[in-house]
Amino acid sequence: MxxxxxxxxxxxxxxxxxxxxxxxxxPASEPPPFILGISTHLMNVERPVEAPLKLAAEAGFSAVKDDVFWSTAEPKRNELRIIPQWRRYLEQANSLQLERLAILGYSTHFHDNAKPRTPEVTGPFLNYVDYVSRQLGNRVSYYEIWNEWDLQGPRDRQLAQDYAALVRKTVPVLRANTQAAPGNKALILAGAVTPEGMDHGFADQLIDSDTLALVDGLSIHPYVHCAGNNGRTPEAWGRWVSDYEENIRNKAGRAIPIYLTEVGWPSHKGACGVSEMTQALYMARIWFLARSIPNVKGMWWYDLYNDGPDRFDQEHNFGILNEDLSPKPAWTMMRAIAPVVRDFAYNAxxxxxxxxxxxxxxxxxxxxxxxxxxxxxxxxxxxxxxxxxxxxxxxxxxxxxxxxxxxxxxxxxxxxxxxxxxxxxxxxxxxxxxxx
CATH class of the missing domain: 2.60.40 (Immunoglobulin-like)
Structure with missing residues (x-):
């Protein structure tokens, strides 16, 4: 404290x-470096990867995050593939010494875009996970099981139980394929819990069923940019995430590694938006506050570049770069603070x-x-x-x-x-x- x-x-x-x-x-042993991650939208689009990933590395990031969509890996039933863009992305990130987080998830049109909650969908999902992790192995540093599963019902206990069941079935597949592959062993993350899921105990089922013991960490997405006035500041964010970590630790009866795999603040014009300079300011304070929270192992900022040119569209304006890769104030800010956030140890x-x-x-x-x-x-x-x-x-x-x-x-x-x-x-x- x-x-x-x-x-x-x-x-x-x-x-x-x-x-x-x-x-x-x-010192008995050096703690693992704090992960400075950034989300990208590069693996599933035909876009050059070298320039944006170099800019991520130049800003001081040590890890990147993207999706290995089920629908991309299996465009037709029982036809599995690894597209060239995935390999280009992973190879370029590795050459820049950027760790790689891959999200396993989202369904396919021939499963009615349904979550794997029934045997009819779970079986094919596990086939996709098996194929992708055999092909990519430890080229991926972190596998995250699904993305924001709780979004459709953060209070739904059955939804949480079904997710825990899926994690228990998915982990052995990933372990077998990554442990057999050469190189450092990939870590497995579960949760990707939304703010509503954090507030309503979605991760409790992962703890109660002892599912968290099977994975290497709990991932959460603690956004506050649209919170009420009392919660819409970096400092309120720090108190909330700190309280959440303490609650998870107390409920589990042990320290749980927590990975903030998606955090951001949009710089659009309109509700929940801030100026580009305020985006940079809030980002800096959030990074430093993240270092002060026990058992938080890393954070992935959302995201690398703007998704579009509409300054009134929230989803177009989360980037620290513009859509043409020109720097916003947040990119310059990150390059300045990264050495301390990444390489220095926090003294509580x-x-x-x-x-x-x-x-x-x-x-x-x-x-x-x-x-x-x-x-x-x-x-x-x-x-x-x-x-x-x-x-x-x-x-x-x-x-x-x-x-x-x-x-x-x-x-x-x-x-x-x-x-x-x-x-x-x-x-x-x-x-x-x-x-x-």
Whole structure:
């Protein structure tokens, strides 16, 4: 949990710095890197993949996500295939060292587009899963079983039970094919739970039936861009997802790896939309908040590029790139913050929150940074450090993300080993360097 901030908003860094150095002296093992993912719409359309995937990698993403549609793999009954576009996509992503998440799901017209809830549909679905996972194996890093199954009835207990049953039948097929394939073993995710499903306990059936024990993580889609006024902020998002993780952990009686496989904020004109700059701002705060939530292993932003040119259509405007692949402010923002989000470890004990003010601490070896912002009225944040930090305060102001880290006008004032500085905070996070 994040601790309360002192009234003076002065944070004594000395104890944290010395404690952190001790804690990192002999690490038992390095935690797996946090996954910076991005959704793409490239596998099922005839579109070049090299340029958009390169832009994803340049922005700092470490993983991509797309669909291996059942209807694409089986356009005619009992005629299964892997289309060339799938192979091009996976090969290009791999060459850029991007992990690959593939969604297994959606039905076919010759099954009346029905979910696999009956033997007549489940059998062919498992044949499709078997074929695809034998062909692609560990070229896929993560297999996600279906997408937003709960959408048609987040309170429907039978729907949840049927999904749990499908997961129990699908996992052995995936395990057999990926364990037999060369390379790192693909992980299996289940859930893809919508916001309504999160609020109404859709994942409870996965826990009650012990189905979550069969997979490598629970995936959720925590959107809040159309939530009520009290929930439509990155900070409300952080509290909601944190509470959800705690509820899942308590119900399961153990830590459950959680993967945020779809999160986004559209920049359209109209209800639920924000400006492109606000989209970038909210994205930055959400990424940092995601790092502060226990057992969250990664997040996939939705999505890479706009799906169309209509600025009044929500679905056309989730991208961090325009439809012609020109960068939006969110792409520039992501490139600026990615090194900290991806490569630095979050320090919960040092991090503090008081009302609208957030101070989140991260480290990478001997490098330490403070990510800080306040929502609403700007304020002066006073820092006290006994570390030998001298000269100008170096920081990255995400309001001007393209500038990268710069020497600010503020300087550390030191008397012996006692140093102080002051930084003005606003709603754009500042990444403040705490080490030389």
């Amino acid at each position: 994040l601790h309360a901030l002192s009234r003076t908003r002065l944070l004594v860094l000395a104890g944290w710095l010395s404690g952190l150095a001790t804690a990192h002296a002999e 004990e040092a991090s503090v929150v008081s009302g609208p003010t957030y101070q989140l601490y991260f480290s990478n070896g001997q490098q330490r940074v403070l990510v800080a912002w306040t929502v609403g009225k700007p304020l002066e944040l006073g820092l006290i450090s006994h570390a030998p930090v001298q000269g100008p305060v170096r920081l990255l102001d995400t309001r001007r993300a393209a500038n990268g880290e710069v020497a600010s006008e503020q300087s550390w004032q030191c008397a012996g080993e006692h140093c102080t500085a002051s930084v003005r905070l606003d709603d754009f996070p500042k990444i403040i360097r705490l080490t030389p």
